Amino acid sequence: MTPPRPALDLSLLPDGGVRWLDASGPNSDIVISTRMRLARNVSGYAFTGRARDGERLRMLAQVRDALGAVPSLSGSLLVRLEELATVDRQLLHERHLVSKELAGLDPQHPIRSGAAVFLGESVGLLVNEEDHLRLQSLRSGFAVPQAFESVHRLDQELGSQVPFAFHREFGFLTACPTNAGTGLRASVLIHLPGLVLTKEIGKVLSGLQQMGLTYRGLYGEGSEVVGNFFQLSNQTTLGRSEEELQDLLVRVVRHVIEREEEARRVLVRDAGYIIEDKLWRAYGTLRYARSLTFDEAMNYLSGVRLAVGLKLITGLSVYTLNKLLIFAQSAHLAHLEQRTLTESETNLARAKYVRQVLVSEGGGVE
Amino acid sequence: MICDNCKERDAVVNLTRIVDNAVTQLHLCEKCAAEKGVETTVAVAQHPLGDILQAVQQQASTTSEDAAACSFCGATARDFRATGRLGCPHCYDAMEKSLRELLRRLHGSSRHVGQRYDAPVTHVATPKPDSIHDLRDRLQRAVDTEQFELAAELRDRIKVIE
Numbered sequence: 001m002t003p004p005r006p007a008l009d010l011s012l013l014p015d016g017g018v019r020w021l022d023a024s025g026p027n028s029d030i031v032i033s034t035r036m037r038l039a040r041n042v043s044g045y046a047f048t049g050r051a052r053d054g055e056r057l058r059m060l061a062q063v064r065d066a067l068g069a070v071p072s073l074s075g076s077l078l079v080r081l082e083e084l085a086t087v088d089r090q091l092l093h094e095r096h097l098v099s100k101e102l103a104g105l106d107p108q109h110p111i112r113s114g115a116a117v118f119l120g121e122s123v124g125l126l127v128n129e130e131d132h133l134r135l136q137s138l139r140s141g142f143a144v145p146q147a148f149e150s151v152h153r154l155d156q157e158l159g160s161q162v163p164f165a166f167h168r169e170f171g172f173l174t175a176c177p178t179n180a181g182t183g184l185r186a187s188v189l190i191h192l193p194g195l196v197l198t199k200e201i202g203k204v205l206s207g208l209q210q211m212g213l214t215y216r217g218l219y220g221e222g223s224e225v226v227g228n229f230f231q232l233s234n235q236t237t238l239g240r241s242e243e244e245l246q247d248l249l250v251r252v253v254r255h256v257i258e259r260e261e262e263a264r265r266v267l268v269r270d271a272g273y274i275i276e277d278k279l280w281r282a283y284g285t286l287r288y289a290r291s292l293t294f295d296e297a298m299n300y301l302s303g304v305r306l307a308v309g310l311k312l313i314t315g316l317s318v319y320t321l322n323k324l325l326i327f328a329q330s331a332h333l334a335h336l337e338q339r340t341l342t343e344s345e346t347n348l349a350r351a352k353y354v355r356q357v358l359v360s361e362g363g364g365v366e
Numbered sequence: 367m368i369c370d371n372c373k374e375r376d377a378v379v380n381l382t383r384i385v386d387n388a389v390t391q392l393h394l395c396e397k398c399a400a401e402k403g404v405e406t407t408v409a410v411a412q413h414p415l416g417d418i419l420q421a422v423q424q425q426a427s428t429t430s431e432d433a434a435a436c437s438f439c440g441a442t443a444r445d446f447r448a449t450g451r452l453g454c455p456h457c458y459d460a461m462e463k464s465l466r467e468l469l470r471r472l473h474g475s476s477r478h479v480g481q482r483y484d485a486p487v488t489h490v491a492t493p494k495p496d497s498i499h500d501l502r503d504r505l506q507r508a509v510d511t512e513q514f515e516l517a518a519e520l521r522d523r524i525k526v527i528e
Binding site for chain 2: 041043044045046047049050051052054055058130159160161162163164165166167169170171172173175176177178180181182184236237238239240241242
């Protein structure tokens with residue numbers, strides 16, 4: 001029997017949807033990506049959670065009609081999530097292009113009529129998520145001003161076509177009061193193995209919470225921290241300007257990067273051979289294992305990423321490691337294998353995929 | 367009906383199970399249901415605002431805002447406490463007082479100091495105010511949430527347009 005062709009062709013995306021992975025941005029050995037998100041709602045409609053099907057569809061149609069006058073999204077791809085199979089929705093989520101809620105993968109929020117995403121080059125527009133509109137920009141490395149500029153341009157262009165809900169005192173109005181005001185969530189996805197290994201991470205995380213930042217796992221709210229990847233973002237959105245929120249993130253993340261670099265120096269100085277052995281074992285497991293769970297793969301990838309950062313392993317690019325981070329997830333593996341996989345089949349497929357990538361783009365062995 | 371499991375007590379829980387497309391019905395008493403891990407009490411809503419909402423709940427329950435429904439979407443302060451989500455932009459005015467306090471606790475401020483915004487005044491993309499579709503949706507929502515006064519008003523406005 002021929003397996004059904006996947007309905008979603010991601011090669012249609014303007015930049016394949018993965019330019020943010022290419023490790024071309026500043027500090028990309030430690031910071032994988034920078035994301036800026038603005039929450040907006042359209043006047044005249046109930047918020048998504050309370051809206052009826054017809055209202056959500058009319059809102060989507062209104063936005064779609066306005067996009068002709070929004071250069072930031074010219075040539076963007078419209079994906080109607082409700083029309084996709086679960087595995088395709090999961091694939092978009094694994095690529096960080098749509099949230100779990102919009103993709104209907106969160107058991108508390110089944111897929112809604114009108115759930116859609118417009119995907120442009122490095123920018124995207126999520127429609128009918130918790131808020132009507134979530135404008136976002138995703139960039140490689142530690143690129144706060146660049147990411148903000150993209151999302152700000154999209155905001156200005158769209159806001160001059162579609163009336164956003166705005167209050168003189170409370171700013172941009174959102175379904176959850178935690179997003180009101182600027183609606184801006186500025187975040188970085190950062191890899192902090194040095195701070196975890198030196199057990200400094202607790203102090204750093206509680207310090208950044210005191211500064212008004214919060215941390216989450218690889219996939220944002222509600223996700224676990226795996227593989228020492230943390231998402232750091234501003235905790236509050238009201239009472240500070242967009243510039244102040246960006247400055248705060250830049251200041252704190254710069255400090256965290258310095259602490260991570262210092263921790264790595266300490267590791268090499270005080271426990272050089274133990275660390276070297278640990279990291280080579282991580283590489284060996286990825287290179288030869290026949291079955292890998294997602295958490296295992298993430299943890300060993302974290303080790304190899306650190307080894308590349310410490311120049312213990314050479315010839316393996318950060319881009320390759322970033323790709324593994326995304327492409328070794330279950331929906332991607334199902335697409336690769338062109339069939340539905342059970343959990344154990346996924347683990348086998350993951351080990352096979354990781355081996356192949358490491359062999360073809362592999363690091364030097366001393 | 368007697369419990370399918372213990373065959374002693376009255377069944378109070380009807381459990382529908384779907385295994386490999388086969389539907390089976392199980393009637394259980396409260397005790398047997400609990401033993402099988404079936405929750406029989408209504409779960410308390412979990413949302414990220416947690417304690418803060420509870421604090422505001424105590425404060426809000428003494429104000430008149432608690433009972434008043436938003437005239438646009440029909441949401442009440444009670445709906446907000448149950449879901450952690452407001453119903454529409456107009457809710458910010460309908461619940462202004464308690465929201466100001468909540469925003470202050472959440473953000474340390476209740477005043478937006480960022481970018482100002484003026485919505486486009488006249489444009490093809492601006493929604494027609496109170497279109498028949500919108501009014502019908504609002505009427506249906508008002509009926510669903512038993513906001514009968516609002517429903518009657520919306521019904522009259524629809525009649526005028528029709």
